[in-house]
Amino acid sequence: MNTAYAGTIFMYVATVALAIPLGRYIAKVFKGEKTWFDFIAPLERLIFRLSGIDTKKEMNWKQHLIALLSINVLWLFYAFFCLMFQNHLPLNPDGNPGQTPDLAFNTAISFITNTNLQDYSGESGATYYTQLFVFTFLHFVSAATGIAAMMVVFKAMKDKVTDKLGNFWDFFVKSITRILLPISFVVAIILAFNGTPTSYKGKDTYISMQGDTVHVSRGPAAGMIAIKQVGTNGGGWYGANSAHPLENPNYLTNIVENISIILIPIALVFALGFYLDKKKLAWVIFGVMTLGFMIAVFPSINAEVGGNPAIAHLGISQPGGSMEGKEVRFGAAASAYWGVCTTVTSNGSVNAMHDSMMPVSGIAQMFDMMINAFYGGVGVGYLNFYIFIIIAVFISGLMVGRTPEFMGRKIEAREMKIASLVALLHPFMILVSTAIASYVLVHFPNINWAEKPSAWLNNPSFHGFSEMLYQFTSSSANNGSGYEGLGDNSIFWNVSAGLVMIISRFLPIIGPVAIAGILANKKFVPESAGTLKTDTGTFGVMIFAVIIIIAALSFFPSLALGPIAEHFSFK
């Protein structure tokens, strides 16, 4: 058991140790300073020349958003049609069919938005073409979209900036060529050497000990799996995601993948410090995020390692902890740690069945996604955190008797309007959609749909409610993991979750970029003794309180009816 704990501690320490130099490197990339990766510059120049992009042309925040949204719309249509007609496209050795329109709608949005909720199974629902040229492609570009949006905000936070906020395409392309590609490359190599397939051949077969013929799906999977972790995507090659022995073969790959999940989100926080030369602020943000992360990690590991009291009641000993839905090669501790990592970062890849975990883990995972700003998805995690900073700055600015200001810019009505709307959006999407699902389930259980609502849930009572709540929380947080007990490949779930994902992806990008852009245009106020410093522990406590209170206040009743009630029902 101690090795299990040691494994998780090692993973976290190693992540932070890698994240600091990576953060410095990322800051250098975007400052345009020399890095050892400059040999790729000719390739970038070629891409820009072919696309007719002048990276010297700086954009204001509106031009940035127009660029970001228009390219995403393009990808959405591309992905949607590829998925519907994948059976007519090449690289389909297993002869898989095209996706239904509602499933394609859900899947396309799911990958555009960096969510990767997968209502299909990779083995039967996708082809090698869509896996590679839709999913893997979107893994890269959706992650780069988040980083580029975050870079606009970083740039706007600089002292003497007005409305020249850099070039979106420059941020975007460099995010891929300088950050995502190199790291994914390393991870993919490690995975391939540990047994993850990289073959274009179709299914393999073998005859099991019982004499059954077993079909084993293969494919060029290692690359996709690498970027799925590195870019906080989470959409795996196989239906079972990283619990699948070919996707995550052993404890070593588990460590590598788990580190990949939270590496860039943490590194980006340090990148903020290096980029703005405000290292103390970066440490405060990192501290707040880490505190939030630890608050989820410890109870979750404890609950899983402690085992299921209902089973213990039957007099069955659980030396490995609660092992339902977990892989023996990872164990309870590493599975619980992964579960929290994947939910804080909006990654959503899983190496165990979240549906089977203890209610405490359920609370931890859902709470992580409800906050969605402790580390968070690549780029967007900081954008969400930025909204909380703005609200915390506003309230604490007032508390010290000064019109609130952040990084030398006054925060006024317009910024508060945007910040309030964005803060409101996440609870709105989760609660309203879960309410609609509950309403349909209670009032029309046997309506004449292909899949009747009464057949949605695998579990009754509180856990059933958790399944629905988790699905929409995961969609709104652009996480993508699920309580797989839910019958989610049906028109209702495909469409509703699709809408939640796309709204909850782009509004929380537009909001912070707009606020940062508006603030950058304001007069810069130099710091004085009366200015509230934002790089102090006190302010860290303030942000943490704002985050916890907003999330706790919004979600407490719904959590009470789901995992909290389930937890207290265990005797």
Add this chain to the structure above:
Amino acid sequence: MAHDSFIAVKKQIIVMKTQNTLFQAEQVNDALKQSFVKLNPRVLIKNPVMFTVEIGTVVMLIVSIYSFANKGQGSFGYNLTVFIILLLTVLFANFAEAIAEARGKAQAESLRKTREETPARLLVNGKETRVMSSHLKKGDIFICEAGDNIPTDGEIIEGIATIDESAITGESAPVIRESGGDKSSVTGGTKVLSDRIKVMVTTQPGESFLDKMIALVEGASRQKTPNEIALTILLAGFTLIFVIVCVTLQPFAAYANTPITIAAFISLFVCLIPTTIGGLLSAIGIAGMDRALRANVITKSGKAVETAGDLDTLLLDKTGTITIGNRKATHFHPADGVDVQFFISTCVLGSLADETPEGKSIIELAQAINPMVSLKVPEGSVFIKFTAETRASGLDTPDGLRIRKGAFDSIRNTATKAGHLFPADVEAEVKKIASNGGTPLVVSENEQILGVIELQDIIKPGIAERFERLRKMGVKTVMVTGDNPLTARFIAEKAGVDDFIAEAKPEDKMNYIKKEQQGGKLVAMMGDGTNDAPALAQADVGVAMNSGTQAAKEAGNMVDLDNDPTKLIEIVEIGKQLLMTRGTLTTFSIANDVAKYFAIVPALFMVSIPALGALNIMKLHSPESAILSAVIFNAIIIPLLIPLALRGVEYKPIGASALLRRNLFIYGFGGVVIPFIGIKLIDMLVGILI
């Protein structure tokens, strides 16, 4: 007229100061009435938080009536109680606003009472006619002579007079007002003590600063300040979140087979939305202006008070603000071999006929050293006046003594001409005084040098501490003086100001303000002269002295009735208090929700989901009592906090981070803990009654 209003305000302020109570019976009655008048939804909609509570109240009224004859929504008594508590919540919030207004209105009412018509001597085409003061219009000219009350605000266009302004400033010493200079303004309600002046009316009836201020306080023209708007948006955001939380809870509960009564829904909602700050927000804003008025400052907008809290730089005139009026004698330095007592008595003799403040200060100092010093001027003495040419003054006695005191080089010239040497020790002393920022006054008797008197600017006692306090607030102080840079530097250092403008011309102030503003800073200044007007208008907070010219008063956004240049410091604190009160009560209000959740959520579900009884950490009596206790706590916290809202949270200049820590602890942590205790106590009482 409007001008009488000044007196009334002053009187009102005096009344308030002496009684030193927050609530007066009359105001409370008025506010109680207004609390009901403000229930009008068209009025209440301006406050989104309380408006939603009002909707909830109406719903509860309907539910109460329904439950009288029907079952399923709880007992009639329970519903009625919830209805009454919600109604009280709205009334309490209305009362908070109304009492803040009533305090302003009380001033307005007493103004109207004292607005007795004063007869005015209107001058039309050189002919004098008597009209009532209310008929005076802008541009009219009237005459006032000794014994007349000045009927309205105006500017002297001819003559000079001593005027008793005690009705406004409380100072009994009469002041001199004359045409032409920077002291040409007269105020309605003050009294002419001597001479005759011609005055031009400067404001239309009903448009004076005070009229504007009354309108602001009464709410007729009160607009929300930018900061208030931003906070309202945030609070509306919180309200919306809880609308979502409560509405979606219905299907959730239906899934869990847990029927929730409408009363419970509405109670949960009302408890969660930030009613405490929502109910007190406008009272806080009005109270801010009110506090400024108590400090004898009339503000032209609520925004000006708020801006004051953000000030980065204060421009202060040296004379009157940092130093006491004029230079004063501080030391007698006799030359070697001259007896001290003899030197002092000679200095006194040479200054007795001198009416200048410096001359007077020499006698004061001499008396302080030797109370027995003779103050008799020998009969037949001739006083020699100071002229720019001689740069010396003195006295010639009948028995042939010629005493002179004056500038160093002037006295030295006359001494050397008469063949006397200038003593080296006196010369050294002269240099020492000059380098210390003082002015040396060399004294001679019959062209022989006796010694030197040291004159110094006297820095106001306690001013250095006030500047230190400002520095801790993050406010930079700048001294503006006509002195040469050397003297200016010396005084600046001694008084502890951060910067100074020496040999200042009016445009220097303007340039300094612009320079600071370009660096993103907010600047305040105080001024009285017409040539200050552009700078007053340019400054973010321009405080005009009431004695100043009309142009200055128009240009600034505040008028100080006391003509006290140190007032800026108080104004900054009032502004900060205003923002802090908003911030701390917002924090308190939101932090309260934690406890309310732990009261209401288990109450909602405990019956059908016994496991959730574990969340009832306060061990409240029953679901009904838990809900009632939470809404009762939510309601009574509003009136309990009214005094704090009106007085404002105390500002301590301990640095922003320390202040945040302090307020976060008191209002954040306290805001989490207090309702746990409060709700539990109320529940124990309610438990007995049910």
